[in-house]
Each structure stands twice: as C-alpha cells, then as structure tokens.
Amino acid sequence: MPAIVVLVVVLGVFYLGWRYYSLYLAERVYVLDDGRRTPAHALTDGIDYVPTNKHVLFGHHFTSVAGAAPIVGPAIAVFWGWVPALVWVVLGTVFAAGVHDFGSIVVSVRNRAENIGTLTRTIINTRSRTLFLLIIFFLLTLVNAVFAVVIGNLFVANPGAVIPIVLEIPLAIAIGAYIHRTRTSALVPSLVGVAILYALILVGNAYPIELDGMAEAVGVGPRTLWIVLLFAYAFVASRIPVWILLQPRDYINSHQLFIALGVIFLGLLVGFDRIVAPAINTGLPEGTPNFFPFLFVTVACGAISGFHSLVASGTTSKQLDRESDARHVGYLGALGEGSLATGAILATTAGIAAVGMDWRETYPDFATAAGGAVGNFVAGIAGFASHLGVPEDLGRIFAAVVVISFAATTMDTGVRLQRYIIQEIGEMVGARPDGTDRAGAGGTFRRATRNLTAVTAMAVIVPLGLALAPGGGDAGFAFGRLWTLFGTTNQLTAGLALAVIAVYVTRRGRNPIAQLVPLVFLLTMTTWALILNLVDFVQEGDWLLAPLDLIILVLAGWLIVEAALALQRARKETAIEEDVPR
Amino acid sequence: VTLRSAWRRVESWHDELFVTKWRSALQREAGRQEEAFVAILYLSAFGIDDPSGFATLELTPELVDSFHRWHRQQGLDRFPATGVCC
Numbered sequence: 001m002p003a004i005v006v007l008v009v010v011l012g013v014f015y016l017g018w019r020y021y022s023l024y025l026a027e028r029v030y031v032l033d034d035g036r037r038t039p040a041h042a043l044t045d046g047i048d049y050v051p052t053n054k055h056v057l058f059g060h061h062f063t064s065v066a067g068a069a070p071i072v073g074p075a076i077a078v079f080w081g082w083v084p085a086l087v088w089v090v091l092g093t094v095f096a097a098g099v100h101d102f103g104s105i106v107v108s109v110r111n112r113a114e115n116i117g118t119l120t121r122t123i124i125n126t127r128s129r130t131l132f133l134l135i136i137f138f139l140l141t142l143v144n145a146v147f148a149v150v151i152g153n154l155f156v157a158n159p160g161a162v163i164p165i166v167l168e169i170p171l172a173i174a175i176g177a178y179i180h181r182t183r184t185s186a187l188v189p190s191l192v193g194v195a196i197l198y199a200l201i202l203v204g205n206a207y208p209i210e211l212d213g214m215a216e217a218v219g220v221g222p223r224t225l226w227i228v229l230l231f232a233y234a235f236v237a238s239r240i241p242v243w244i245l246l247q248p249r250d251y252i253n254s255h256q257l258f259i260a261l262g263v264i265f266l267g268l269l270v271g272f273d274r275i276v277a278p279a280i281n282t283g284l285p286e287g288t289p290n291f292f293p294f295l296f297v298t299v300a301c302g303a304i305s306g307f308h309s310l311v312a313s314g315t316t317s318k319q320l321d322r323e324s325d326a327r328h329v330g331y332l333g334a335l336g337e338g339s340l341a342t343g344a345i346l347a348t349t350a351g352i353a354a355v356g357m358d359w360r361e362t363y364p365d366f367a368t369a370a371g372g373a374v375g376n377f378v379a380g381i382a383g384f385a386s387h388l389g390v391p392e393d394l395g396r397i398f399a400a401v402v403v404i405s406f407a408a409t410t411m412d413t414g415v416r417l418q419r420y421i422i423q424e425i426g427e428m429v430g431a432r433p434d435g436t437d438r439a440g441a442g443g444t445f446r447r448a449t450r451n452l453t454a455v456t457a458m459a460v461i462v463p464l465g466l467a468l469a470p471g472g473g474d475a476g477f478a479f480g481r482l483w484t485l486f487g488t489t490n491q492l493t494a495g496l497a498l499a500v501i502a503v504y505v506t507r508r509g510r511n512p513i514a515q516l517v518p519l520v521f522l523l524t525m526t527t528w529a530l531i532l533n534l535v536d537f538v539q540e541g542d543w544l545l546a547p548l549d550l551i552i553l554v555l556a557g558w559l560i561v562e563a564a565l566a567l568q569r570a571r572k573e574t575a576i577e578e579d580v581p582r
Numbered sequence: 583v584t585l586r587s588a589w590r591r592v593e594s595w596h597d598e599l600f601v602t603k604w605r606s607a608l609q610r611e612a613g614r615q616e617e618a619f620v621a622i623l624y625l626s627a628f629g630i631d632d633p634s635g636f637a638t639l640e641l642t643p644e645l646v647d648s649f650h651r652w653h654r655q656q657g658l659d660r661f662p663a664t665g666v667c668c
C-alpha cells in the first residue's frame with residue numbers, strides 16, 4: 001500500500017478526533033469557560049505566567065513534548081506488523097493522549113497552574129505524592145539509560161554524526177550568546193546556525209570518528225565507551241546553567257523537529273513509497289513477546305505519554321490565555337506527537353525500501369528489531385530524503401544528528417530532573433518536621449542530596465549501571481527489555497495523571513468515562529506486561545532487571561488502589577462547582 | 583504588503599514561536615541571581631553576620647525597592663524588622 005494513503009487516512013482520523021471528540025471533551029467533560037481568568041492573567045509576572053497566543057503556545061508545547069521517544073517505540077513496534085502499531089498510535093492519540101494532555105492543562109489551569117505532582121497531592125491524597133515521586137524516579141532512570149544506549153548505537157553505526165553533534169555544543173552556546181546579547185530578531189542567526197550544523201554533516205561524512213582503537217585499549221566495546229562518555233557529558237552538562245547550553249540546544253532542536261517532519265512528509269509525497277512490511281507479522285519467531293500487552297508499553301510516547309502531563313502542568317498551563325485554548329494546545333499537541341510516531345512507522349516500513357533494505361532481514365527477531373530500531377528509522381529518513389535529492393550517506397547522518405540531538409537534550413534534562421527528585425526523596429525520608437536531619441541513614445542520605453556533586457553522581461550512576469548491564473551496551477535483547485520497562489513507567493505516569501483528571505471530573509458530577517477507559521486499559525496492559533517480564537527475568541536469573549520490574553509492579557498496584565479509592569470517594573461526594581474564583 | 587514587511591512578520595512569528603520560551607528562561611535566571619544578590623546584601627536585616635556588609639553598605643539604600651519586591655515574593659507582605667523597608 002502507498003505510504004501516502006496511510007498518512008492521509010491517519011491525518012483524516014486525527015482531524016475527526018480534533019473536530020468532534022475534543023469538542024465533546026471541551027463542552028461536556030471539561031466545560032471550558034472563557035469567562036474564567038486563567039493563571040496567566042491572574043498571576044501574570046512576565047516570565048512564567050504570560051498570556052500567550054494559542055498558536056504560539058501550541059508551538060512551545062509541541063516542541064517540548066516531541067523528542068526521540070515517539071520515534072523509538074513505533075520503530076520497534078512495527079515488528080508485530082505496521083497495522084497493530086499504527087492502530088495503537090492512532091487510537092491511543094485520539095482517545096487517550098488527547099484526553100490526557102488536554103485534561104492535564106485544564107485541571108492545572110483550574111488549580112493556579114500547579115504541576116501534576118502537587119495536583120496529585122491536592123486532588124487524590126498526600127500518599128499519592130510519594131507514589132508520584134517514585135514513579136518519576138524510575139521513569140527518569142530508565143529514560144537516561146535507554147537514551148544513552150540509543151545514542152551509543154547511533155554513534156557506532158553513524159560515525160559521521162560525531163563531528164556535527166560535538167560541534168553543535170559550541171554552536172548552540174554561540175547562538176545563545178548572540179541572541180542573548182543582541183535584541184534583534186533571531187531568525188537570521190537561527191537559519192545560519194542550522195545551516196552551519198547541516199554543513200558540518202559534510203565534514204562529519206568526510207571525517208567519521210570511530211572509537212574502536214580507544215575502546216580496544218581500555219578493553220571494552222566502542223558502544224560501551226560511548227555510553228560512559230555520554231554519562232560523563234551528562235554529569236557535566238547538567239551542572240551548567242540551563243540558559244548556557246540546554247536552552248540554546250533545545251532551541252536548535254525545535255527547528256530540527258520541523259525540518260525532520262518536513263523531510264518525512266515531503267519525501268513521502270514525492271517518492272510515493274509503498275509499505276514493504278507485512279500488515280500483521282505472522283512469521284514471528286519463537287520467544288517473541290506477545291503484542292498483547294507488549295505493544296502497548298513499547299509504544300508509549302506517540303500513543304500516550306505521562307511525560308506530557310509534566311509539561312502541560314509545568315509550563316503550558318501558566319501561559320494559557322483563555323480556557324478554550326486548552327483544546328487547541330493540548331489536543332493538537334497530542335495529535336502532533338501522534339503524527340511524529342506515524343512518521344516513524346512509515347520511515348521503518350516504507351522509507352527503508354528506498355535505500356534498498358529488505359524489511360524481513362531488518363526485522364528478523366525482536367532482539368534485532370529493538371536494538372536496531374533507531375538505525376532503521378535513520379535509514380528510512382535517508383530514504384525519504386533521497387527523494388528530495390539528498391545523497392543517502394548524508395541523509396543517514398542528518399537523521400542521526402536529529403535523533404541524537406533530541407536524545408542528548410533529553411538526557412541532560414533527565415539528569416537535572418532526577419537531581420530534584422532525589423533531593424525531594426531525601427527531604428521525604430531524612431527531614432524531621434522541624435526541618436532538621438533525622439538520625440540514621442535517612443538523615444545521612446538527606447545531607448548527601450544537598451551536595452550538588454553527590455546528588456548528580458547519584459542521578460548518573462544508576463542509569464549508567466542499567467545501560468551497561470550485560471547486553472545493554474549491545475544492540476541486543478536487553479535494550480528491548482529496558483525499553484518496555486521505560487514504557488511501563490511512562491504509562492504509569494500517564495495513569496496517575498488520568499486518575500487525577502478522572503477524580504477532578506467526577507467531583508464535578510460529570511461522566512469520567514473518557515478518562516476511565518484509557519486509565520483501565522493502560523493499567524491492565526502495564527501490569528500484565530510487568531508480570532510477564534518478571535516471570536521471564538526470574539526464570540532467566542536476571543537479578544538486575546527482576547527487582548526493578550518488581551518495584552515498578554508494586555508501584556502499579558499502589559496506583560491502582562489509590563485511583564480506585566479516590567474515584568470511589570469522589571463519587572460519594574456532592575458535586576462541587578469550580579474551585580477557582582472568577 | 584511589501585517584501586520587507588512580510589519578512590518582518592516572518593521574523594516576529596519565528597521569534598514568538600522559538601525565542602520567547604528561551605528568553606523567559608534567561609529572565610528567570612536573571613531574577614534568581616538578583617534575588618540571591620539582594621538576599622545576601624540584606625543578611626544583617628535577618629540578624630545574620632554579613633562579612634561583606636562593610637563593603638556593600640552603601641548599596642543598600644539603592645536596593646530597598648528590590649528588597650521590598652523580594653520579601654513580597656517570599657510571602658512576607660510587610661518585612662517584620664524595623665528600619666529596613668515598609
């Protein structure tokens with residue numbers, strides 16, 4: 001089937017979801033009211049709380065939520081066939097992610113733009129705040145581990161990407177300094193910066209950098225060496241003020257996101273590629289995980305992602321000009337992420353044929369599919385880019401640069417956030433009510449978390465250990481398992497946010513079915529996947545991933561209990577009117 | 583619509599979409615640094631020994647407004663110590 005037909009159908013379904021389902025949510029479930037003052041107006045400070053045009057805010061929200069994760073998951077999941085992966089992406093986006101992202105903004109806006117962690121405490125209970133912190137801790141640990149492996153794999157497979165990626169750091173700092181020091185428009189410097197970055201692809205292609213010799217000298221594989229170097233980089237980068245490196249690089253990434261989407265959809269249109277993967281893969285080898293439930297944790301971002309609730313309630317809700325804009329920003333943001341995931345599916349099922357790759361040979365088993373997923377995406381983008389006149393080798397480096405830039409920024413942000421989470425956990429376990437340290441291990445831990453070097457080391461060492469776990473440094477089965485564990489924590493975060501939204505809606509006497517269906521589905525799939533994984537880990541004697549899986553399973557059980565209790569309480573309460581005065 | 587005005591519109595759209603988020607981060611950082619600076623300058627107002635007090639004393643009258651803004655942001659509508667501000 002021509003990939004463009006699939007794309008048109010997907011965009012058509014997205015349009016229907018936007019036109020009808022999001023309208024139902026806006027009018028009947030969230031009951032948006034433009035007469036209500038949003039925090040951007042009530043608490044305006046010109047920095048965080050700024051009323052922002054809905055199209056601009058959509059751009060901010062979309063570029064904050066879209067990254068490498070909606071690429072990796074779908075690129076693995078096509079192993080079960082492109083139809084199951086696409087159906088989950090489309091239905092998940094329309095009926096789960098849209099509800100979740102839109103609802104997270106609404107609930108936050110109605111509660112003085114509080115973030116989802118605080119909302120968990122105020123809307124469900126104090127215990128849930130602890131649950132939230134623990135889920136986020138494991139989410140960030142797994143994010144940092146999987147993205148280090150992703151980048152390591154890409155550097156080994158695409159040594160031409162090393163020079164552009166390394167030089168992107170001073171380039172970002174220079175663009176940042178220029179824009180900071182001048183008050184002129186940033187358009188020309190940005191175009192020049194992106195042009196320099198892509199010109200560096202030519203340099204990288206001419207001078208590929210491989211670490212084989214150095215890796216051999218220290219007695220490890222090149223991928224392992226890259227992973228260690230990446231965590232050393234994350235350790236240093238995460239201690240630099242955000243405005244020096246993280247923000248300017250994120251700024252370049254925002255441009256790259258639109259360029260990459262343009263290449264995917266234009267290349268698809270010009271090349272008229274056909275999908276070469278089976279609609280449903282009936283030739284699955286023995287030992288392949290069942291697509292029920294693993295498909296639904298493999299594709300987390302791209303179908304529904306708990307991370308979006310952090311962005312929606314952390315920054316977006318502070319800038320919402322009118323309540324009705326929440327539909328535009330939240331629901332369309334989810335559709336944007338779904339479009340990126342669809343692009344990843346089409347790149348790995350149609351684009352790869354344009355560079356002469358055979359799909360069956362590329363996806364022979366789940367281990368290879370998982371380990372090579374990002375490489376396949378890179379090849380697919382090179383295929384699409386080749387229709388636009390870009391040579392294949394340069395197209396591969398271009399796609400690798402895009403994915404590595406996203407993943408490296410995610411790692412930098414992830415280590416920073418993990419530091420705050422560890423410090424909060426330190427406060428939780430080591431602080432007395434009067435603010436002094438408790439005696440014993442709790443107090444010692446709290447004291448350690450106050451030291452920037454110690455807390456950054458804690459944030460780096462745990463994911464580094466996971467990324468270097470046996471097999472984890474290779475494009476092997478361990479990556480697929482780490483990825484599914486990451487998916488489960490992401491889905492649990494989404495589940496927690498959906499529970500908060502469902503309780504909020506129920507308390508107002510409205511029907512929470514739009515939240516409950518995705519919530520129950522997510523928790524069922526997540527728990528099921530965790531149990532199956534746990535059995536496998538124990539049978540195989542994997543004593544690193546088994547305890548991790550068990551802890552996440554306990555968190556899932558805890559979440560189910562809290563959500564059920566909170567919903568039951570909310571049903572018994574008298575329906576209340578909105579809690580923010582006009 | 584002239585070419586120049588169209589270009590200006592593109593520039594403005596680009597900056598609003600891509601740059602404002604980042605400028606906010608810069609403003610937030612600048613605000614944090616100023617808050618820390620003001621807090622340090624007024625250490626003695628909290629009864630804490632200020633080793634740099636002799637050198638910075640002459641700055642304090644200039645920064646009363648900043649200090650007033652700072653303690654309001656910290657949740658104190660009126661600063662309790664006399665002779666500082668309010």
